Amino acid sequence: EQRLLALQTERRGIVEALRVTWGEAFAAQPGDTGGLLGQAAARAIDVVQFVVPPGFDPRDVHWRVAPVATGTTGVAAHLIGRSPQALAGVPGETWLLTLPPSGQPAGSRVRVSADSSRPLTGVRVPPAAVVRFGGKAWVYVRVAPEQFERQPLATDRPLADGLFSDTLTPQSQLVVSGAQLLLSEEFKFQIKNENSD
Template sequence: MSNLGKRLLLALVPIGAAALVAWGWLSYQPAPSVAAPAAAPASRVSNEDGLTIVTLDEATQKRSGIATDALTATKRRLEQTAYGSVLDLQQLIDFQTRYRAAAADVASARAALDASSQEAERNRVLFRDHMNISQKALQAAQAAWSADQAKLESAEANLEGVRASAQQQFGPPLGSLIAGKDTALAGLLNGQDMMLRIVLPIDSSRSAPDQITFDDGARGRVAARLVSASPQSDPIAEGPTFLYHAPASLPVGSKVIARLPMGQQPAPGVVIPRTAVLWFGGQPWAYVQQGKDRFVRRLVDDQSPYDGGYFVDGGFEAGERVVTRGAQLLLSEEQRPPITAAAACKDPECDD
């Protein structure tokens, strides 16, 4: 080998060694690490003993404006709910008009009968005493008397028919009203008062109470007094139907929710503030705070309006705190789908 070849060989040896070292270094480099999947964030909703619990820390409650009030114990007479409507009394007014016209006909017929009766009696006396009167005149006077008597009977029958029709449709008390015999109900015909037709629950075994209350909106609770059983049933609801007299405040045909008192002794319970009640699934609910950061939703069952809220005799205890502001936010949190780790990750590589 020539000297030139030896020198080239010696120059290539270091270069080859360096290449081998570089290849070995690259071959043994560790594989790039793969990021661990993100942990799913802690859920604010849990389930314990069949109850759904919403957990919010105090800072979140403050930011969300959640406020609570403590329930206080109270007592009140239990009530039963009944439904009805404001009765249209136009037909009763029409009956009164017809009755007055029939009564005028009776008075006119009676006056005519009195006159013809006196004339017939006078002619009879004259004819008996052989005075200057013919038998034909006597017979004419008697015929006039008989005709007037028949007219009076017809007018009286018409008057009684109007009264009977009114009683059949509205009951005896209102039927007597058209004749002006019940001054306590006189306000019904001049629009000062109104008549409620209330349907008691079918399973109610007790008689209709003498007084009930109903909510007319603007004035709050208004009392109504029993008049009589209704001779006509309600066209919509089924059950024993009664008529109640109340001060006028609602238009004819308005639907009414009445409260019927039950029992003699007041029952203990609590009042759920109106601001604490929210509707979900067609039912009223309220959130009760448990501890500092836990909230559970409870059904406000068998409630009745009372003192700016709803009186309940079960399901809630005095001293418990109910959410009066922010209940809708808790419901939204409760209904929110659970957040998974994939949903929480915003990196596109989470989808790989």
């Protein structure tokens, strides 16, 4: 009887650890080979953790996953729920997807894309327009014929060829060539001239 109680306690601990690490879907039926845990352990499915912007509901969306290094559209993926583990340094809500086994090693970077019936309004910001300063991404936007303003850029919506921004408009004129030079010019007054005494 004590052995049975010990086994039940151990099982509850395992289920709780699964719930805390991977969520309710993985904690359900932990010993069943047909459950998510059994399928993942048998490499019958891949599991992908990804982040959506705050306020975006990922449930009414068809998801696709592709390796980052390829230009393919990827394979269809199934949303299984929220991930209790957040991705460090990435703002937003973390969710989990399952997809057929891809043969990619665990921890490989993938591109997650959404096919939604709701159109997103915004622009693609090319990588050459993005500068980094103070741990953040910025772009220079023309505000007058000879005047540019540095504006913050969210990096939580990467595309295969840049970043998606819903804060900029198609009419926004970005500096694409020479953005890093503008950043240097903006802060050159802070550089001390060692030759002047």
